Amino acid sequence: MxxxxxxxxxxxxxxxxxxxxxxxxxxxxxxxxAWRDLISDITALRLDSFAVAERLRSLRLPPA
Structure with missing residues (x-):
């Protein structure tokens, strides 16, 4: 990796x-x-690239 x-x-x-x-x-x-769990899961190799993308999408805010 x-x-x-x-x-x-x-x-x-x-x-x-x-x-x-x-x-x-x-x-x-x-x-x-809001990013702490994502960073932790990435460094622990618990997520693949698709899961990371999904988690990033979940951090989006609604349009202003």
Whole structure:
């Protein structure tokens, strides 16, 4: 398995994900607590890429 980010760099990954979604017009819940479980599941290898995508979709906020 390839790990593109250095070990224990969850905050960087969080920032990249929020920025990427924002660039594409997606408003997301940016409170870190909402991302804690996602980060934990990713680092524990409990999610595949499809599950990660579904979890990211669940963090979207309704249109303003």
């Amino acid at each position: 390839l790990r593109p980010l250095p070990a224990r760099n969850e905050l960087y990954g969080f920032g990249v994900a929020v920025a990427y979604l924002g660039m594409h017009g997606e408003r997301v819940n940016t409170k870190f607590e």
